[in-house]
Amino acid sequence: MSERRGVEVRLENLQRRYGTVTALDGLTLTLSPGELVALLGPSGCGKTTALRLLAGLEDADGGRVVIGGKDVTGLPANRRNVGMVFQAYSLFPHMVAWENVAFGLQMRKVGTAERKKRALETLELVGLGRFAERYASQLSGGQQQRVALARALAIKPQVLLLDEPLSALDAKVRSRLRDEIRRIQLEVGITTLFVTHDQEEALAIADRVGVMQSGHLEQLGPPTEIYSRPATPFVAEFVGLTNRMKGDVHGGTVDVRGTRIPLVDPDVEDGPATALVRPEAVTLASNGEMEDGPLVGTVIAIAFLGAMSRVTVDLGDTIVLAQMATSAASQTPAGTKVRLTLRPDPVLIQREQPATTAP
Amino acid sequence: MTAAGNPALAITAGRPKEGGRRFSLDWLGTVPFLAYVAVFLFLPTLIIVAGAFVSADGGVTLGNFSAVTRSFVVRAALNSMLISLVTAVIGAALGAILTYAIALGSPNSVLRRMVTSACGVLAQFGGVTLAFAFLATIGPAGFVYVMLKDHGIDFYGNGYWIYDIRGLEVVYLYFQIPLMVLVFLPAVDGIKPQWREATESLGGNSWHYWRYVAGPLLFPAFLGGTLLLFANSFSAFATANALINQGGIILPQQISNYVSSETGGADAGVAQALAVLMIVIVTLVTVVYSLLQRRTSRWLQ
């Protein structure tokens, strides 16, 4: 199972409407051979539609799907050689695990002995060799999804599609299986599209993340770029936490409560705007007595997140989140008066009437 | 899997500890109910079973069962079997198709709700009214027959088969099909759309889907439904008696004749023996039905 067989996958200007609702509005996306791309977005953004069009489970109203240089737009799902893992309950309940995995091989007229051998190998790959004779009802949710993954991989597909495969599982199993999926994907070297609404999941697993909204891609890039240099206010707000702080734009910078911060996109008109400031860009200091000022406030809560902590500060007219090392946060327990400092990382701004980013 | 089952189990589990120390009179509360069913359900059953093995002079005998070999009883029994088999198989097949058509729509649509409650009514609809309904439709003076005859189509060219076994079969389907819809719909609803999509993405076509996935999943429920239909038609009496009044064409009519014959052919012992046979057959069929039903619901919960 170790030969690399990644192929390039191209979605070109895909269109899909349901009645009057536009689910996909000209989506274009290219996956490099062996790459894992996560499509991230709120429900109804079109990410699942994109995946189903790629799988052939729905017809496109326009555009093309190209897998490994071959146009498959007109092909039905069963002739696309695409492996798919569904959200949940997709295992055939009347077959044991290995029979489920062998099903795709049976469709390809592989002999019985060979079928079982390859099914068992694939179950081994997902770490479920011992559970080959179990029915779906005798497996946990995480194990069922592993079998579903093995079933999708057993047919040696050109593309692997994962449709929110972890969303029905509980938190602990979810992160373990997420890493497991990534390990297997790298081992097999298969081009993969992973659809999720969970930003942490997308950032953790993908080579590149595509953030979608209203049927189109807002931004496509490596996780670090999506997080630290969001291209649009929507991406900034959807991925990670963001403080919305009122400010004034002057010649390419924004003045937020007395601090000048550069803009990601300096070519904007002057005037009032809302700056989107990451909690990590906010630091706080406390030195005994302190004069009142625009950035002076009181700590009202500390959320312990492990090595990091999130501190909530009340500035009187607004609430600001700051994220820092837990050791630093413990210096300023709730009730402490603190002064905030805003690091001058370039920020995005939002104007009053941003019709395109309304939720 | 009844909602009532689980709390009951939970309560019994904790009970033995305290159960021993006091002798409870709580069971007295069930006496009226148990007394009633003892008199009007168990006593008649006992009369049937005991009577079947007692001869006219009071001795124990298997003689009553020898009546089963009388030619007209054999013919009636065969007729019953045949009608039940034919209407069960055809009713199950047509009912399954109708069920599938219903399940294709949205689960909360008005149409679906109307069709399922209509099925609830029609499955219970039998007897005199149903016989009359078909006489008014395809009887010799029936609406549809007269209309077709006016257009040159005479489906009674070979005699009035509506008063025969074939007529009974057509009429029975009227309650068999809706009954099939009622018992088969939960199984069809349990089929998840992911299974078809998984089949497709694994390279299977519609034939593969029905042959390897949906077919095997639905087959036990289908077979169970067929058995229930068989039992249902096997025990039906009213419709046949209202349609065919010459008597004795099917087994329940033979029983009726032996219970109380206006022509003096009554023989309680024989009636009871035939009744025992019916109980045995219907019980057998019902047990197999519920076993099959349980198996499907384990898959399709």
Place this chain on the structure above:
Amino acid sequence: MKAGFQRRRRRNLQIFRAIVLIAAGLYFLVPIGAMFEFSTRANDQVSRTLGAWKSIGTFPDLVTAITASIELAAITAVVMLVLLVPTMVWVRLKLPRLNRIVEFVCLLPLTIPAIVLVVGLYPMYLWMGTNLSDSILTLSFAYVVLVLPYSYRALDAGLSAIDVKTLSEAARSLGAGWLTVMTRVIAPNISNAILNACLLSVALVLGEYTIALNLFYNNLQVEIAQLGRTDAAVSIAVAVASLLFAFVLLTILSFVGRGRVVATGQTGK
């Protein structure tokens, strides 16, 4: 633009669905319509008349049978409730282990066809007829058994939707006696289920034929069947009327019962 594979499949399924539903609709509605047609036929086979409907009241035997069947339906429903509701509540409260047995007993009549039951009832009714009463109303004893499975299911759905134990413990702790608990606390909370059980019983009794015929009692259905041999139009008119009545009852039931029965009847979804 080429019609896509999935879209074509979906359209074919919709066509299949429409054809099947229309065919089924015809098969099930035409006979009922035909009865109407038949009952309004005039002698000349062309014009329409309501003569058959109007003459229903002129058949004294028929009127007697209708009255008897309505009385039977009422008695059966009341006896069923008095017998079943307190028992089911009591078993839930005090004897949970008996729950399965009561359920089994109540569903038992489903496997004993009416024609079989009548064989056992015959000698009993013979004895009752000479020693107690030979009134047609004694049929309700047998009918209660007949409606047991359906009533049990309806009541079971209602009782499963409420927490009988907590409700009655609460009422008892506030000083209520058992009768008060039953009539003022439990019954109002399962009123839908009680109505369901009653309507089902009434519909079943009004349609009953086998037991009455074989015990030589002329209830509604037996009378209709006999009348059918002499005056088909009138008997069909009565059949239509009884059918409509049952239909109205069951429609009421489907509206009343929707909320609770649907919510508790099936698990999943």
